[in-house]
Amino acid sequence: MDFQPDAGLTAFREEVRAFLRAHLPADLAGSQHGVRSPRAALMHWQGILNEHGWGAPCWETAHGGTGWTPQQRLVFDEECAAAGAPTQDVFGQRLLGPVLNHFASPEQKAEHLPHIFAGTRLWCQGFSEPGSGSDLASLRTQAVRDGDHYVVNGQKIWTSYAHEADWIFLLVRTDTSVKKQAGISFLLVDMQTPGITVRPIITIDGCHHLNETFFDNVRVPVANCVGGEGAGWSVTKFLLNNEHAGTADLPALLRLKKQLRSVGATLRVDGQPLVRQPAFALRLARLEAELQAVSMMVQRVAVLEQDHSPTAHVMGSMLKIRGTELQQKMSEFLVESLGDYGAIAYPAESHAEEGDTLPVPAAGIGPGLASAMFFRRASTIYGGTSEVQRGIIAKLLFQL
Numbered sequence: 001m002d003f004q005p006d007a008g009l010t011a012f013r014e015e016v017r018a019f020l021r022a023h024l025p026a027d028l029a030g031s032q033h034g035v036r037s038p039r040a041a042l043m044h045w046q047g048i049l050n051e052h053g054w055g056a057p058c059w060e061t062a063h064g065g066t067g068w069t070p071q072q073r074l075v076f077d078e079e080c081a082a083a084g085a086p087t088q089d090v091f092g093q094r095l096l097g098p099v100l101n102h103f104a105s106p107e108q109k110a111e112h113l114p115h116i117f118a119g120t121r122l123w124c125q126g127f128s129e130p131g132s133g134s135d136l137a138s139l140r141t142q143a144v145r146d147g148d149h150y151v152v153n154g155q156k157i158w159t160s161y162a163h164e165a166d167w168i169f170l171l172v173r174t175d176t177s178v179k180k181q182a183g184i185s186f187l188l189v190d191m192q193t194p195g196i197t198v199r200p201i202i203t204i205d206g207c208h209h210l211n212e213t214f215f216d217n218v219r220v221p222v223a224n225c226v227g228g229e230g231a232g233w234s235v236t237k238f239l240l241n242n243e244h245a246g247t248a249d250l251p252a253l254l255r256l257k258k259q260l261r262s263v264g265a266t267l268r269v270d271g272q273p274l275v276r277q278p279a280f281a282l283r284l285a286r287l288e289a290e291l292q293a294v295s296m297m298v299q300r301v302a303v304l305e306q307d308h309s310p311t312a313h314v315m316g317s318m319l320k321i322r323g324t325e326l327q328q329k330m331s332e333f334l335v336e337s338l339g340d341y342g343a344i345a346y347p348a349e350s351h352a353e354e355g356d357t358l359p360v361p362a363a364g365i366g367p368g369l370a371s372a373m374f375f376r377r378a379s380t381i382y383g384g385t386s387e388v389q390r391g392i393i394a395k396l397l398f399q400l
């Protein structure tokens with residue numbers, strides 16, 4: 001394929017840049033420092049995007065989205081990352097939104113879509129359970145019908161940002177007498193419903209991203225079941241197969257490249273910028289070459305997705321492995337580049353407390369680097385582990 005952007009895409013990039021220059025408030029720029037922007041920044045930015053008609057960059061125009069091609073979406077993500085714009089709500093925007101557009105009843109759409117556009121309701125994903133992660137179909141959280149409600153009992157784990165979310169999309173078992181995939185349903189649940197308890201899991205970076213979520217006789221209207229009772233597995237396959245080009249998280253890689261370049265230019269060794277050191281420059285060049293390769297593969301997968309090619313699926317698995325391993329390598333290099341100072345985990349600015357006065361080399365870059373590096377260890381686990389992705393490649397590509 002031809003990797004040169006056509007004139008239309010170049011013009012689109014200019015349009016996005018102009019939009020960001022005009023509409024991204026200075027106090028929001030830079031709030032993408034961590035894995036996800038704080039709730040207030042994320043919601044504020046979503047409102048701004050929505051006012052401009054860009055509230056749903058991944059949705060088709062028929063559903064009120066921008067109707068952008070996968071390549072345009074990449075450009076949008078790249079430019080937002082470069083400008084330091086806040087993240088969007090991945091769960092509401094990218095995962096649930098397309099599912100609702102495809103499977104939801106008119107009432108469900110009317111209830112939820114406007115809030116996703118406007119950024120007034122945040123979502124979390126309740127799939128994994130202790131013992132049911134990669135083998136999701138074995139999940140045990142049960143929903144038993146009682147009149148026009150389900151009564152839900154069970155436990156979810158690793159529920160990202162459940163403590164900030166307003167609603168959760170939840171996989172439950174509604175039938176134990178059939179094949180395990182056929183007995184699963186997909187429910188939309190208000191997090192304020194009595195009987196839901198969220199307990200934090202503090203991760204290796206010292207931050208609160210994850211939770212255990214418990215359901216104790218939680219009553220959920222039957223009307224909140226998406227796609228019909230027992231259709232949860234089909235809905236989930238649709239949700240998980242939705243976006244393959246995004247699995248490498250190119251915006252995160254581009255941010256890491258920017259940070260590495262800043263560290264190379266800012267830190268000094270023997271009076272010279274670090275980037276003049278051959279060992280640093282060589283390692284940076286190698287990582288940037290790898291990033292270039294991943295970036296070209298992302299573009300390729302975006303084109304395959306546009307053409308609805310089945311190859312996009314297996315390429316998405318390859319990208320997940322390559323992209324997340326590269327994230328880990330780049331973030332480790334960043335911390336190593338700080339030398340002895342890298343052994344200290346400076347809190348990210350958003351997590352800093354008053355009195356945090358440790359000397360930080362490359363101030364403005366150093367804080368949060370170590371905790372981000374630790375958190376990136378998880379990138380080869382969430383969204384499907386690398387081993388599971390290799391299994392998909394072996395099966396789909398090599399028919400093993």
Ligand SMILES: Cc1cc2nc3c(=O)[nH]c(=O)nc-3n(C[C@H](O)[C@H](O)[C@H](O)COP(=O)(O)OP(=O)(O)OC[C@H]3O[C@@H](n4cnc5c(N)ncnc54)[C@H](O)[C@@H]3O)c2cc1C
Pocket residue numbers: 124125126127128129131132133134135157158159160161210378381382383384385386387388391
């Ligand atoms: C940071 C983070 C955020 C997350 N956010 C969410 C969230 O918001 N919502 C949610 O529902 N879940 C979330 N998860 C859970 C995530 O989806 C699971 O951790 C993941 O699917 C793996 O499942 P598991 O942890 O049960 O490990 P297991 O599936 O038990 O795997 C254990 C080990 O066995 C290997 N393995 C398993 N099956 C196979 C196989 N078939 N072939 C080869 N090797 C295999 C795995 O690769 C792994 O090394 C998150 C996880 C993390 C780390």
